[in-house]
Amino acid sequence: xxxxxxxxxxxxxxxxxxxxxxxxxxxxxxxxxxxxxxxxxxxxxxxxxxxxxxxxxxxxxxxxxxxxxxxxxxxxxxxxx
Numbered sequence: 842x843x844x845x846x847x848x849x850x851x852x853x854x855x856x857x858x859x860x861x862x863x864x865x866x867x868x869x870x871x872x873x874x875x876x877x878x879x880x881x882x883x884x885x886x887x888x889x890x891x892x893x894x895x896x897x898x899x900x901x902x903x904x905x906x907x908x909x910x911x912x913x914x915x916x917x918x919x920x921x922x
Contacts, residue, residue, distance in 0.1 A: 848896070
């Protein structure tokens with residue numbers, strides 16, 4: 842559930858930026874990830890390097906939130922059955 846919320850926030854940010862500007866600056870992307878990480882850290886759930894990388898890939902269009910959700914679900918189904 843938590844990952845879905847994070848990915849949805851990033852996806853909305855990505856879509857709003859793409860309307861205004863086709864090329865998103867890496868500095869802006871890193872700042873967005875830092876903001877999400879800061880908000881999650883306040884709740885005692887800072888983002889891992891892996892999650893930050895997944896978010897980055899979603900923002901730049903290398904992956905999608907749907908693809909990342911599937912990967913996470915498959916990973917934990919394999920672990921927990």
